[in-house]
Amino acid sequence: MAYSETSLDRGISPATLRSLANARKSIIELSGRAADSVVLRREFRAIVAKLLPIDGYCVNTADPATLLITGSVGDGLPAAMATRIFEIEYQESDFSKLRDLAVRASNVAVLSRETRNCAERSVRMRDVLAPLGYAYELRCALLAGGRCWGYLHLLRSRQQSDFSNVEAELVQALSVDIAHALRLSILRGAPAESEPEAPGLMLFAADRNVVESMNAAAERWLHELSGELREPLPHAICAVVQRARSNVEGAASSAVSRLQTSKGRWLTVHGTLLGNRVAVVLERAQPHEIAPIVLCAHDLSPREEGVVPLLLRGMSNEEIALDLKISVHTVKDHIKSIFRKTGIASRSELGARIFAGQYMPRIARRAPLGASGWFAAEKA
Secondary structure (H helix, E strand, O other): OOOOHHHHHOOOOHHHHHHHHHHHHHHHHHHHHOOOHHHHHHHHHHHHHHHOOOOEEEEEEEOOOOOOEEEEEEEOOOHHHHHHHHHHHHHOOOOOOHHHHHHOOOOEEEHHHHOOOOHHHOHHHHHHHHHHOEEEEEEEEEEEOOEEEEEEEEEEEOOOOOOOHHHHHHHHHHHHHHHHHHHHHHHHHOOOOOOOOOOEEEEEOOOOOOEEEEOHHHHHHHHHOOHHHHOOOOHHHHHHHHHHHOOOOOOOOEEEEEEEOOOOOEEEEEEEEEOOEEEEEEEEOOOOOOOOOOOHHHOOOHHHHHHHHHHHOOOOHHHHHHHHOOOHHHHHHHHHHHHHHHOOOOHHHHHHHHHHHHHHHHHHOOOOEOOOOOEOOOOO
8 A cells, every 4th residue: 555645635624634734833943942852752642642643653754774773762562562563674575664664655554455364463462462452553664865764653552543544644744844853953963074985964043044053064064165165155155055944835845956175075965844944955966875884704805894884775686786786696696695694594684683782772772873874883
């Protein structure tokens, strides 16, 4: 079952549309005042609950490079059961897996629709959700800027009715704002890095080209720009701000531009309208996403390490070959070498190994996230 935001104006009452508008406005306001990602995700619950009834709730952050979970905030799921959820997600076959939601045509899934009205076919429903009294589940990947920054899980008990198609569409529409807010919170809280490789964040005041705040990475990117472009701000940045503001009021508007720095590097500038303010993200153009996963113990080559995140994203051999500009035969050789060195027999086992060894320990000790969505460097 696919859901399209374009259908929101058909068959939905004006009162429901007003509730959606209020929820989006609340998320925008929350993104401007939340201290960090954890506070943001906790406060999302009340906003979502005003839009549709829920009994259980969770928001995960995700590593955009691998689509693996990097943290969880929510309620309704005991910690002991969360471990089983992770096992199912990364080691067993099930319906509407999170990674699939991040890359398929529709980023939202109601479990009953996915299982053709037989939710008991789902392993997580049988082993985890049903024993806790839940009967209905809705999942949604949180996408912004072409990347997945997290996942939203909503649950209902047996006493409630199932999630309707309209409710799924409402969540899908709301997910865009949640994703933007989640990304902004990660950028705000990310520790400064020594080189201007991390995304920079600039927040512009209402109706003016006045910077309210920016992170350290944005300052370094601006410093790397030279010549007349810095009088007072790069023209491309001002243009992006104005383009974002020129979109229809209330719509999810954005603008993108590229410019070259004094070091010859290409910088992509993304502008997003948040109420009457504009958030601008500066990041290196077309970065090659390599998951920051420590695999040195297995003596993988740099090229093999580059293949790992693409495998984790579920890409086929042909897609990996196209992405890395190498032959399919070479891709197969790299995969064989990775499996041999790591003692892994399948792609799913690779995902489970990486999650258990690199993500789960950091989640357990609540390691902070860096600007890229991966965990920030921890002090010795």
